[in-house]
Amino acid sequence: MNREIYAYKCKRCGTMHYPFRMVCKECKQNDFFEFDTVPLPKNGKLLTYTKVYNLPAQYEVATLGLGIVELENGMRMLGQIEIDNPKMGMPVKGNVEVVRREDYDDFYGMVFRDA
Amino acid sequence: MSVDLEKILRPVDTPMAPYVPKYMLLASGEAVVVRPVERDEIPDILKHVEPLLHVERDYYDVVGARLYSELLAHYRHRYQDQYVLAVQIDGELAAVVNGRQVNPKLGMSLHTVALRRGLRVGAHAFAAKMEYHFDELGHDEVLVVAESPIGFRRWMIEYKLEKRFEVPHELGGVPSWALTRELFDAARSSLVVGRRPVPPELLDKAMDKILPPSDPPTPALDPLSATRSKYDPTATALMVERWAMERAEEASKDA
Amino acid sequence: MRDVYVAGIGITTFTRLEFALSEIASYASMMALKDAGVSEVDQVYVANMGAPRVNHQTALASAVVDSLSLTPAGAAAIENGPASGGSALKAGFQAVASGMEDVVLVAGVERMREVNNLEATDFVATLTHPIAEYIYGVTLPAHAAMFTRLYMDKYGVTERHLAMVGVKNQNAALNNEWAHLQQEITLEGILDSPEAMTNNPYVAEPLRFFDACPVSDGGAAVVLVSKEKALELGRPLIRLSGVGQATDTHAVHERVEPTDLLAVRKAAADAFEMAGLTPEDVDVAELHDAFTILEIAESEEVGFFPRGEGHLALERGDTALGGKIPINVGGGLKGRGHPVGATGVAQAWEIVTQLRGDGGARQVEDAKVGFTCNFGGFGNNVVCLTFVRED
Ligand SMILES: CC(C)(COP(=O)(O)OP(=O)(O)OC[C@H]1O[C@@H](n2cnc3c(N)ncnc32)[C@H](O)[C@@H]1OP(=O)(O)O)[C@@H](O)C(=O)NCCC(=O)NCCS
Ligand SMILES: [Zn+2]
Numbered sequence: 001m002n003r004e005i006y007a008y009k010c011k012r013c014g015t016m017h018y019p020f021r022m023v024c025k026e027c028k029q030n031d032f033f034e035f036d037t038v039p040l041p042k043n044g045k046l047l048t049y050t051k052v053y054n055l056p057a058q059y060e061v062a063t064l065g066l067g068i069v070e071l072e073n074g075m076r077m078l079g080q081i082e083i084d085n086p087k088m089g090m091p092v093k094g095n096v097e098v099v100r101r102e103d104y105d106d107f108y109g110m111v112f113r114d115a
Numbered sequence: 116m117s118v119d120l121e122k123i124l125r126p127v128d129t130p131m132a133p134y135v136p137k138y139m140l141l142a143s144g145e146a147v148v149v150r151p152v153e154r155d156e157i158p159d160i161l162k163h164v165e166p167l168l169h170v171e172r173d174y175y176d177v178v179g180a181r182l183y184s185e186l187l188a189h190y191r192h193r194y195q196d197q198y199v200l201a202v203q204i205d206g207e208l209a210a211v212v213n214g215r216q217v218n219p220k221l222g223m224s225l226h227t228v229a230l231r232r233g234l235r236v237g238a239h240a241f242a243a244k245m246e247y248h249f250d251e252l253g254h255d256e257v258l259v260v261a262e263s264p265i266g267f268r269r270w271m272i273e274y275k276l277e278k279r280f281e282v283p284h285e286l287g288g289v290p291s292w293a294l295t296r297e298l299f300d301a302a303r304s305s306l307v308v309g310r311r312p313v314p315p316e317l318l319d320k321a322m323d324k325i326l327p328p329s330d331p332p333t334p335a336l337d338p339l340s341a342t343r344s345k346y347d348p349t350a351t352a353l354m355v356e357r358w359a360m361e362r363a364e365e366a367s368k369d370a
Numbered sequence: 371m372r373d374v375y376v377a378g379i380g381i382t383t384f385t386r387l388e389f390a391l392s393e394i395a396s397y398a399s400m401m402a403l404k405d406a407g408v409s410e411v412d413q414v415y416v417a418n419m420g421a422p423r424v425n426h427q428t429a430l431a432s433a434v435v436d437s438l439s440l441t442p443a444g445a446a447a448i449e450n451g452p453a454s455g456g457s458a459l460k461a462g463f464q465a466v467a468s469g470m471e472d473v474v475l476v477a478g479v480e481r482m483r484e485v486n487n488l489e490a491t492d493f494v495a496t497l498t499h500p501i502a503e504y505i506y507g508v509t510l511p512a513h514a515a516m517f518t519r520l521y522m523d524k525y526g527v528t529e530r531h532l533a534m535v536g537v538k539n540q541n542a543a544l545n546n547e548w549a550h551l552q553q554e555i556t557l558e559g560i561l562d563s564p565e566a567m568t569n570n571p572y573v574a575e576p577l578r579f580f581d582a583c584p585v586s587d588g589g590a591a592v593v594l595v596s597k598e599k600a601l602e603l604g605r606p607l608i609r610l611s612g613v614g615q616a617t618d619t620h621a622v623h624e625r626v627e628p629t630d631l632l633a634v635r636k637a638a639a640d641a642f643e644m645a646g647l648t649p650e651d652v653d654v655a656e657l658h659d660a661f662t663i664l665e666i667a668e669s670e671e672v673g674f675f676p677r678g679e680g681h682l683a684l685e686r687g688d689t690a691l692g693g694k695i696p697i698n699v700g701g702g703l704k705g706r707g708h709p710v711g712a713t714g715v716a717q718a719w720e721i722v723t724q725l726r727g728d729g730g731a732r733q734v735e736d737a738k739v740g741f742t743c744n745f746g747g748f749g750n751n752v753v754c755l756t757f758v759r760e761d
Binding site: 265308 | 454554563564570592
């Protein structure tokens with residue numbers, strides 16, 4: 001299954017947002033949910049990253065890679081990274097996968113790998 | 116006919132290669148020495164473990180009580196194949212670790228107690244005992260448990276220990292975790308440090324005398340206040356502490 | 371608007387405290403009320419972030435006001451992440467400045483050592499964006515780490531600069547009997563020796579253990595009063611002269627320039643404007659060094675140093691006691707500890723101590739103007755305050 005994460009495009013001015021917000025940042029339009037959903041691109045370049053060693057309680061892994069990626073369309077998002085030697089500016093490719101399990105719930109998010 | 120009962124009661128220790136002392140620099144810039152403790156030095160350590168029996172936080176009480184009994188039993192020949200390492204800063208006792216050999220291939224980690232906080236001396240001490248199990252005693256695996264969350268973080272998480280839940284650990288019969296040689300080798304570069312040989316002046320200072328810890332963990336005024344205040348937010352703990360303070364004040368006035 | 375003065379201050383030791391949450395708040399408050407010489411107040415604000423989640427207690431202010439026997443005074447808790455303290459001070463300021471109240475007690479408190487470290491990390495991480503950040507396992511150290519990498523790349527900040535901030539602040543705490551950490555550290559031990567990588571491991575690359583503040587319990591309190599009341603009480607006249615608060619995007623990745631802390635910039639500028647001061651006027655400052663990088667970045671954003679030169683000022687010793695603008699002389703969050711809800715109030719406590727000349731070994735000579743920056747979220751909710759001693 002090809003899963004997507006969506007950006008929200010203002011119906012009035014076209015500005016794209018991720019994550020969802022109630023009011024457009026650009027034109028401050030106030031009509032309820034006046035956004036179109038647009039899948040976020042999955043390719044981009046790694047802006048910054050870290051490897052975390054002190055994870056919150058629910059994780060069973062010892063370390064976790066995280067990064068902020070600038071996507072092809074210029075938008076940015078945070079995701080997990082599974083890259084051995086990350087470098088700032090390197091091209092990456094995302095995939096929507098389970099990023100956290102809590103009790104009986106699975107949470108999906110973007111995982112980036114070497115492009 | 117006289118029976119030498121002591122001969123029956125006293126376990127015969129398997130000969131074990133001695134731990135080779137090492138030293139390292141701490142975050143404070145101080146040098147710390149890790150070295151084996153002889154049986155006749157045990158009373159010098161017991162003195163500083165005993166007060167921990169009353170420190171509830173981080174399970175110093177449980178760990179302290181168990182450690183005390185193990186050390187005492189070791190001293191009085193009622194514990195088989197136990198070893199004890201001391202970590203000393205300028206002679207001062209900063210941490211104690213102990214463990215034992217179950218068989219020539221298997222080690223059992225007993226306790227790690229830090230008497231100086233905030234410098235990872237506990238972590239260094241634990242690393243030293245694992246080094247002893249694998250490098251000197253030639254064990255393939257060491258069974259470990261943690262009593263406290265900080266212990267869990269230091270051993271289970273930092274070393275990525277494997278579960279051996281089918282084996283109840285000697286400490287309280289709780290499920291065991293295992294450090295395998297493979298995991299240890301993987302952790303070596305980041306967690307195990309130390310330099311050998313120890314410069315003679317440093318080693319002499321450490322061997323000469325186990326000095327008291329300068330800033331050991333101390334009990335709260337009310338011995339079980341941590342547990343109590345958790346379940347009783349209605350200020351009983353504060354009241355009890357206040358009484359204790361008043362008593363202490365009066366006692367000092369009388370004196 | 372009326373002028374607002376700090377008539378009394380109080381604090382508890384920051385460490386692991388084996389008291390109930392409301393007791394910690396009450397203890398600090400008792401000290402502040404005693405210091406001010408008042409036994410009745412019009413309003414109580416209690417800053418706290420974690421009571422419902424960590425301590426299983428809600429409506430904390432009602433517990434505190436009653437435990438202090440201050441009923442029927444008004445009371446409310448203020449939860450605003452790590453900026454709860456600054457936000458409660460702002461509320462207290464508004465109450466007095468508006469003329470509505472004459473005496474307001476502002477307490478900040480947190481008891482996060484009641485749970486273990488893993489749970490505490492998770493608890494603080496819940497302030498991140500739930501969908502775009504939290505689910506990924508983002509923690510505050512992770513945000514700070516990603517920010518640090520950008521900062522290093524852009525401005526040439528190195529791990530050594532970060533370690534220098536850590537050493538400066540943790541060792542400064544040795545002069546503060548209320549501070550959590552009472553253990554000296556050295557650059558050799560945490561950076562240069564062969565054991566440094568083990569003594570000072572990464573928590574979130576490139577940030578290391580000694581780059582982060584410890585997890586602490588603790589409380590702090592101040593009494594805010596009108597000028598009339600301040601004169602009547604006769605304590606040194608310390609005026610809370612400027613208040614600024616600003617926000618930024620919740621998700622960090624949405625910020626146009628990821629190395630900018632616009633909320634810090636705006637909150638500081640507003641506070642200075644209200645007070646009629648400039649950054650050059652400040653004699654002593656408390657910045658929110660939950661991570662060492664933040665002291666450097668904030669020292670630029672609030673206007674003490676040009677952008678990208680905070681680390682150079684640090685190298686010159688400008689931010690140390692005796693330097694041009696001493697920062698975090700009481701240890702900061704790094705050395706004093708960071709009970710999240712208490713921190714903003716504790717910063718005010720330190721500044722008032724300084725302006726009264728009660729700083730002892732850490733006293734900044736002839737300090738007249740003080741500044742605090744209380745950084746909430748990851749920089750998305752910030753309160754800055756200025757304090758002035760009036761002779
Ligand atoms: C488990 C143990 C051996 C680990 O020892 P260690 O590696 O030396 O680590 P420490 O216990 O000193 O680490 C915690 C200290 O680090 C310091 N610290 C924490 N965060 C810090 C930071 N960001 N910056 C600087 N110092 C910090 C604090 O002083 C803290 O002490 P506190 O909890 O009193 O505030 C030790 O905690 C201990 O003896 N605990 C009791 C017994 C026990 O649990 N044994 C293990 C059973 S399995
Ligand atoms: Zn729009």
